[in-house]
Amino acid sequence: MTDSRDWGAEPVGIDELLERVRSGFTRIGPAEAATAAADGALLVDIRYAELRERDGLIPGALVVERNELEWRLDPQGSHRAPEAVSHDLRIVVVCNEGYASSLAVSSLHRLGLHRATDLIGGFQAWRAAGLPVTA
Template structure:
């Protein structure tokens, strides 16, 4: 989910919420490349009342550096981004 959609897609009281945004107890983990933008995004979600929102410290780069699983896309399969209204962070 794009950063500019988080609040209106994850607000359980919003009219444009994602189907998974069923309550303020929803566990949301946001991440970005290095963890800076995701920290701000998690704080914004907590201000909406999503008290379990958090972020991945260090972002994707820290995940990868720790040797955790990473899927690398193959060249034979072109990357097609799903419409944002259909996927969730």
Template sequence: MNEPDPAPEQLPVSQPVSVDELLEKVRSGLDRIGPRDAFDAAAKGALLVDIRYAELRERDGLIPGALVVERNELEWRLDPQGSHRAPEATGHGLRTVVICNEGYASSLAAASLRQLGLYRATDLIGGFQAWRAAGLPVDAP
């Protein structure tokens, strides 16, 4: 008699939470940084990753030197072991600062990168809008 195959390993299922509760939880595990600190981090070799969708990038411009990765491709492009990784995804210890438009989706994205082992991933408080408001460099659309 054949034994049934064991169930595939699954991620734990958690109790339902609101997105606000989830955001608070993931942010408690991130060392989020402001625009000036992100600018300084990039100057020291951190990778800035812009996950805003094309319409926002075309409307507002780009942060010079930031890697543009659509949110739905982020994990595949930043996984240092992945077959579809970006050349900039050099290792799990790479300081990575995820940037969305206002600093919400980037927190969830950074937490996802942490689950892949990118233990220095974080996000920009206030997102691209805070970067621009701080007077930091932006390439015109």
């Protein structure tokens, strides 16, 4: 796993940064994310409001815009969501296409949320797989 303190050593492009952060966890596809949610994992939708309004929502997903994510999911935080009960919580972060979610997971790992992962392909992959979406 790449230590985030190494990021500042020399400039890297976003593709290399994504590769580095993704090497620290196992990403999952839509079917595995649906199974994880059915088994108690917390799906967290970090898409911005316009995308949610345009494309819909994953039923049962916690909506937390990206700029609030760490505050809402830190189990020790004063602004945590009621669902943020433990550092051992299984979290699946969902963005629109599976890029921003990888960076978000890296941040959650630094907070000690070691079971956090993200959805490969994001919401668009979830929808394309025919999984439930509400308006």
